[in-house]
Amino acid sequence: MNNVFKALADPHRRELLDLLYKENGQTLGDLCKCMSMSRQGVAKHLALLEVAQLVVVVWQGREKLHYLNPVPIQQIHDRWIGKFEGERLQALETLRKALDDQNDA
Amino acid sequence: MNNVFKALADPHRRELLDLLYKENGQTLGDLCKCMSMSRQGVAKHLALLEVAQLVVVVWQGREKLHYLNPVPIQQIHDRWIGKFEGERLQALETLRKALDDQNDA
DNA sequence: TTGACATGCAACCATATGGTTGCATAATGA
DNA sequence: TCATTATGCAACCATATGGTTGCATGTCAA
Numbered sequence: 001m002n003n004v005f006k007a008l009a010d011p012h013r014r015e016l017l018d019l020l021y022k023e024n025g026q027t028l029g030d031l032c033k034c035m036s037m038s039r040q041g042v043a044k045h046l047a048l049l050e051v052a053q054l055v056v057v058v059w060q061g062r063e064k065l066h067y068l069n070p071v072p073i074q075q076i077h078d079r080w081i082g083k084f085e086g087e088r089l090q091a092l093e094t095l096r097k098a099l100d101d102q103n104d105a
Numbered sequence: 106m107n108n109v110f111k112a113l114a115d116p117h118r119r120e121l122l123d124l125l126y127k128e129n130g131q132t133l134g135d136l137c138k139c140m141s142m143s144r145q146g147v148a149k150h151l152a153l154l155e156v157a158q159l160v161v162v163v164w165q166g167r168e169k170l171h172y173l174n175p176v177p178i179q180q181i182h183d184r185w186i187g188k189f190e191g192e193r194l195q196a197l198e199t200l201r202k203a204l205d206d207q208n209d210a
Numbered sequence: 211t212t213g214a215c216a217t218g219c220a221a222c223c224a225t226a227t228g229g230t231t232g233c234a235t236a237a238t239g240a
Numbered sequence: 241t242c243a244t245t246a247t248g249c250a251a252c253c254a255t256a257t258g259g260t261t262g263c264a265t266g267t268c269a270a
Contacts, residue, residue, distance in 0.1 A: 002116055009114035010228080011107055014185075021189065024199050029246065041229055043247075058203045062237040062246050067200045070193040073186055080119075081182050084126065088175040094129050095172045098163045115258080134216065146259055148217075167216050167267040 001079070004072045007052035012037070013045045017054060020068040027063045106184070109177045112157035117142070118150045122159060125173040132168045 007013055012035065019034055020026060028046065032039050046066060049055040054072050058065045084091070112118055117140065124139055125131060133151065137144050151171060154160040159177050163170045189196075 005114050005119070009110050011110075012228090014110070017189075021192070024196065025203060027246075037228095038230060039247080040231085040249090044228075056200055056204075058207045060207070064247070065203060067203055068189070068196045069200060070189050070196045073189050074193060077182060077186050077190065081178055081186065084122075084173070084175050084178050085182065087126070088179060091129065091173045091175045095161055095174060098130060098170060098172055099161075102163045102165070117258090132216075142258095143260060144217080145219095145261080149258075169217070 001072075001075070003048075003052040004054060004076060007048050007054055010045065010048075013049055016042070016045055016049060017068065020055065020066055024067055025058075025065045027065060029063075031066065106177075106180070108153075108157040109159060109181060112153050112159055115150065115153075118154055121147070121150055121154060122173065125160065125171055129172055130163075130170045132170060134168075136171065 015035070016031060019031055023030075028039065028043055031046070032042050035042050046055060050057060052072060053069055056067045056069045058067065120140070121136060124136055128135075133144065133148055136151070137147050140147050151160060155162060157177060158174055161172045161174045163172065
């Protein structure tokens with residue numbers, strides 16, 4: 001799970017996910033055309049996305065096709081964001097009250 | 106938005122959010138008791154959470170109370186995760202087919 | 211007023227991170 | 241076969257990051 005958060009921390013990697021979202025199954029070369037960075041730079045980012053299992057690769061001859069795997073993102077939502085979401089209104093209310101108290105003092 | 110992703114990337118910072126989730130409005134000192142790290146180390150992490158607006162502070166005398174702000178997390182869900190969620194089943198199906206093709210070849 | 215407490219600021223350090231270049235390997239197609 | 245194409249691996253570099261320590265500042269309470 002930590003790998004997923006770390007992988008999502010870099011804007012270039014989120015951009016790669018966006019590119020695969022627009023068109024799934026792209027090769028490294030395809031993705032490089034959209035990124036202003038060396039091929040090896042892009043490959044490194046993709047490697048981290050693979051470790052986090054946000055991207056799954058399928059070899060086809062000498063081409064490496066990259067596919068989006070939505071499962072880890074779903075898990076982040078279910079196990080982590082959903083938790084905060086549930087108490088969202090209460091947290092906001094607590095915060096509002098604390099700010100009010102501060103203004104009174 | 107990038108600040109939020111970066112803030113969430115570190116496990117210690119996610120732990121701090123968890124601590125505030127359990128008990129909102131804690132001071133730096135309170136939070137330090139639960140973290141095996143120097144006070145300044147914790148303060149640095151909290152500073153990043155503040156920049157990302159995941160945590161909002163309220164001064165009360167010499168004490169700094171930390172409150173969870175659920176808004177950025179909600180935004181990540183709405184603007185980012187929700188997007189991938191929508192196409193989740195389709196992405197999985199595309200991936201499954203690609204893996205099948207690989208096995209055939 | 212003064213000592214203790216809660217926090218901030220700044221310097222410093224080791225390691226992680228993001229990027230590059232150069233060369234190696236393997237598949238394709240003429 | 242052989243040039244081309246697609247990718248991998250490794251070394252290297254600059255900067256970011258996560259942590260520390262030491263000292264400064266401001267507030268509380270006796």
